[in-house]
Amino acid sequence: MAEYLTDNFSLQEMIRSSYATRMGLDNTPTRKQKQNLVEVCEVLEGVREMLGGRSLFVSSGLRKGKVNDGQGGARNSVHKLGLAADLDNLPDGNYEAFLQIVPHVSRGDLPIDQIIGEFFIEGEPRAGWIHIGLARGGGKPRNQILRASRVGGRTRYSVWAEPWALA
Ligand SMILES: [Zn+2]
Numbered sequence: 001m002a003e004y005l006t007d008n009f010s011l012q013e014m015i016r017s018s019y020a021t022r023m024g025l026d027n028t029p030t031r032k033q034k035q036n037l038v039e040v041c042e043v044l045e046g047v048r049e050m051l052g053g054r055s056l057f058v059s060s061g062l063r064k065g066k067v068n069d070g071q072g073g074a075r076n077s078v079h080k081l082g083l084a085a086d087l088d089n090l091p092d093g094n095y096e097a098f099l100q101i102v103p104h105v106s107r108g109d110l111p112i113d114q115i116i117g118e119f120f121i122e123g124e125p126r127a128g129w130i131h132i133g134l135a136r137g138g139g140k141p142r143n144q145i146l147r148a149s150r151v152g153g154r155t156r157y158s159v160w161a162e163p164w165a166l167a
Helices: 011-015 018-023 031-050 065-070 094-106
Strands: 057-060 084-088 114-118 129-133 144-151 154-159
Touching: 011 031, 018 065, 031 084, 031 094, 031 129, 084 094, 094 114, 094 129, 094 144
Parallel strands: 114 144
Antiparallel strands: 057 084, 084 129, 114 129, 144 154
């Protein structure tokens, strides 16, 4: 029986990592990490509603230290704390979904600290993914909207301002 953290999101989908499985790494949440994942799922329920109530695919949630580092996550990633989720394969495309969510984030409708449009490519709805991160230590969410792009082989984060269109 799957254990659900909220109505539509299971613990399993929030901690699964094919990298961890392949490398034999433990990705079992601590009590605190599990509490954090519940908070993330509550935010995801809001996002799901904004996107028309269809099911969302979480490609990555908790990534404990070695799992995160091995998968190439940022060293200070909130995925390590179970405070983030990546959404991919969204029904109308990842970038389109991002465009629907960001006005809400900018208005502070959801307690999102950072939403990052990761590696979108114009005209390729399946490219990239959406990162949603919550504030550490119960801090006040900054409602930051960022984009990640690859510049000279390195990941660069920059503020993504209205009208949110891909440059
Ligand atoms: Zn992420």
